[in-house]
Amino acid sequence: MSDPTDTRLRADAQASLRKIHERSLGARMWSWRYVVLRRIAQVTILLLFFGTAHWGWQFPGDTPLLTGNLSSSEFMGLLPMTDPLAALQIFLTGHLLTREALIGAAVVFIFYLLLGGRVFCAWVCPVNMVTDLAGWLRTRLDIKPLFHVPRNVRYYVLAAALILSAITGVAAFEWVSPVGMMHREIIFGLGFGFLALLAIFLFDLLILKNGWCGHLCPLGGFWSLVGRGGQVRVRFDRDTCTHCGACGAVCPEPQVLNLKKLEERGLVYSGECSNCGRCTALCPENSLNFDLRALIRKHNAQARD
Numbered sequence: 157m158s159d160p161t162d163t164r165l166r167a168d169a170q171a172s173l174r175k176i177h178e179r180s181l182g183a184r185m186w187s188w189r190y191v192v193l194r195r196i197a198q199v200t201i202l203l204l205f206f207g208t209a210h211w212g213w214q215f216p217g218d219t220p221l222l223t224g225n226l227s228s229s230e231f232m233g234l235l236p237m238t239d240p241l242a243a244l245q246i247f248l249t250g251h252l253l254t255r256e257a258l259i260g261a262a263v264v265f266i267f268y269l270l271l272g273g274r275v276f277c278a279w280v281c282p283v284n285m286v287t288d289l290a291g292w293l294r295t296r297l298d299i300k301p302l303f304h305v306p307r308n309v310r311y312y313v314l315a316a317a318l319i320l321s322a323i324t325g326v327a328a329f330e331w332v333s334p335v336g337m338m339h340r341e342i343i344f345g346l347g348f349g350f351l352a353l354l355a356i357f358l359f360d361l362l363i364l365k366n367g368w369c370g371h372l373c374p375l376g377g378f379w380s381l382v383g384r385g386g387q388v389r390v391r392f393d394r395d396t397c398t399h400c401g402a403c404g405a406v407c408p409e410p411q412v413l414n415l416k417k418l419e420e421r422g423l424v425y426s427g428e429c430s431n432c433g434r435c436t437a438l439c440p441e442n443s444l445n446f447d448l449r450a451l452i453r454k455h456n457a458q459a460r461d
Contacts, residue, residue: 190433272386273379383427
């Protein structure tokens, strides 16, 4: 004889899934809002670089608007920005960092430390557009993974990049970074870097779901470590969650949605969460929402009372 509680829970989960399938066109479009916003952010950043390099965009006065690349740039001649991982690799090669590079690395590090490190991966990194397209096609074509790769491999790749930088005297990951390649291809013209992007696309499409961003990218691993201190988190409301599993099905890092840990902490704690917003937009019960860590603690305390 089945347990009435289990039967009720299954019925609630099925009801939640029906809500998703029965959404109106407007509701379906609304559930894509964060994808649209992320694309706007990614394209806008690339456009600012492109416009400055090719169309001479200037502001204020005769000052170039946004120069450089995602590894090292300057905004309006005032704000230096440096990729902290690139700066760390250069430091390990034995080269001294300039004052501007150190300030730029601190600016970027603090910015993502507050937001949650892997915000970079979902909202800024141009390779995300390539891997998201591969993931979308993979789902539509129902392609199964050829093998399993632990997600913590990216941390070993990160460690290897740092060690190689120290041994060889060359910033190892910067030398082969698909992120840098794609940025240069778009801003400065097509070169052989598109082959690396094609390889990532085919790898994600045909071999391993979320293969590059979710398993191998050392930059993603670096920002995952930083992201643990992020103040913008996804809040979890256990009282409304029906355990339908819709969030895990769309999450590029489904391991961060461990229900046991969510119920204990009341938020997505893992730094591997990229704050992409897919789960919050899709959840039929509105059980997942962006919030500040301090407000989440207050919300959880009130819920317990």
